[in-house]
Amino acid sequence: MQHKKVSSNERLRRAALAEYAIFKSGEDKDYDQLTFLAAKICQVPVAKISIIGKNNIWYKSAYGTQLAELPRENALCEHAIYAGEEIFIINSREHPEFFENAKNIYDREYHFYAGVPLLNANGHAIAVFCIFDTKIRKLEEDQKKSLLALATQSMNLFESRKQKTKLQHVQRKLKQKYKELEKFASLVSHDIKSPLANIISLTELLKDENKEKLDEQSRQYLDFLVESSYSLRNYVDEILSFYRSDHVLEKDYEDVHLPTLLKRITDLYTLEENVEITYPEKGHLKNINKAALSQVFMNLISNALKYNTREVRKVNISFKITSSYYCFEVSDNGIGISAADKGKIFQLFATLDAKDRNGNPGSGIGLATVKKHIEQMNGSIEVISEKGKGSTFKFKIKRP
Template identity: 65%
Template sequence: MQQNTVSVNEKLRRAALAQYAIFKSGPDKDYDQLTFLAAEICEVPVAKINIIGKKEVWSKAVYGTELSSISRKNSFCELSIHSEEKFLILQKSDNPEVFERAAGLYEQEYQFFTGVPLVNSQGHAIAVFCVFDVKPRVLKPNQLKSLEALANQCMNLFESRKQTYKLHHVQRSLKQKYRELEKFASLVSHDIKSPLANIISLTELLKEENEDKLDEQSKDYLNFLVESSYSLRNYVDGILNFYRSDHILEKDYENVEFPELLKGVVDLYNISDDIEINYPKTGKLQNINKAALTQVFMNLLSNSLKYNDKEQRKIDIRFRESNSFYHFEVEDNGNGIPPEKVEKAFELFATLDTNDRYGNPGSGIGLATVKKHIENMHGQIEVQSTPGVGSNFKFRIKRL
């Protein structure tokens, strides 16, 4: 909204203007439409949105003339931002000296000017919404009121642009910090994984060369050392994959044949006779992040196969679509999740305190990554599970 009290501090005014990143910015049809409406309502040939810089007045949008930049000194807008009135109305017949000083500044010789200062909430006039005519004119009260309304909408656009500019700045800063964090994590993981590899290889060598010299308890200690080293290595890899998953979300969206996507995931696993995976043979997904959805199914299938102690492991994948979402289900006959731990299943680093069928503990990262991908695709996931019977992961993603 326009403010009646205008600050006279020029240094603070220019600092406020810089926050909007509007001075000498590119064309914008929203501002062009406002000047068109102003000219039509006020029945004048020319309307402008003029930004007041340090030494010049620059037109952000115009109607009835060409975009231009003029000297701020002796301009009508200079008088407008220092006026104590809501409108500065100038007639050449009433203010000949003002028009004489402005001679040569404008593209034609005007005889009428009305300007509304665009004042922010701190009282700084950063621009002027104005109309011109080459002949004398008197605006009616409803025309002045309409011009004020258009000026208010213009200021709202400025404020929106300011918030968008701030948001982009924060996003750039966060991306830079994230890249630094990722680089740090990569370096740390390398420094951790290298000695882990040495521990594993040296322990295995120690076991092999001293097979006949070690008692059973010593062999158990060495086996535990190897298992712990592998677990720590997998944990580090999981953390890196979780934070690197943001890169997947930057991939282009595309149309995908759903059976082909699933076949690519299923083929990654060595499907033995004790594994049965059923999935739809039809279905097309439009405008989705294929990389992210593939990662979701990879993690869900991997968990369903690892946390399953049945002789015959089975996974059923189902799909349907509604007007707004694609709906998926991944149901298995695995170990299931205890009721008291279902809510925490998708939390980062949350584990079920159980080992998989190969004796390895979980990292608590896989399902957190799944949830992260699905929520970034404007979706939701939930799980229905019965210990000893199996789990059914149901999720949906937004149709774009």
């Protein structure tokens, strides 16, 4: 760990320390365990992880003492960070001046000190892993190795905290960007939907007021205009739904009775004629996102019925539990998906040549939203299908 050149640039050292966000960051049992082990292995009364600030030294962890902070000047750790040694070891017999100057700083009179500077990648000592004793002593080789190993683990914890802090910062920025994007999508959708509504209403009005004057081809043009306007409006709605889907994923997790959930969803579709939907009569799900799972089922069932030209449209939902996942299958007798298309159906904005039973093309958003929900629930989804022979969507979500 310590085979690095120690930097003597104090300004850069403090800048490096700031990146770790550890100064006065509160107690942490992970660090306390390390100082406990150091004290026991080296057989000393006091072990500390000392954070070197601008003027003071603060302890991230201290075993054997209640002292929380002390002046940096004349502190023994001040010598350790610039000594250029892997382990800085001194005692009062060989270096009486160090201990004499430090006598009024500490809570007791020490005669032995050993400190391992904790260096970042650029050689800046942000802290010292150190031990103290009130009597003159020496460390055995195994004790030195143990102290170095514990210091390495301490630095690993600091690095982990630093990366976590960076990740949290990136997450905050991404969340802000996402909110801005969602706001933009809302504004754009409003600006598009308003003129679309005018186009639809004016076109319908034009058809009604001129139905005797228009020939068949002109009426078909107007019908196509209305149909295209509705398709574009629905497309805008689905884009907005996709960007808002993260709000669904933020819902609280709860226990769910699966048959009750599926009944409420399937009742929305069984009102149509010649629709048969079957689902399990038993099943309890623990601590899941009910809102997200409902959206997944609604989308898959809706697609199964829309892309189905059979006289009787059938959907079957099955369920099983494994040691790690809740597993579901949604099967239909619809038009199916070709082998060439199966690889892209979950991609955002990827559309197929197929049209639904009303002749409308897909938006390429619904299944992308389904995949997004499932992956956020630590699951996965796949499709088994053959053109003209229906489809089976198999997905699983992580169970607690």
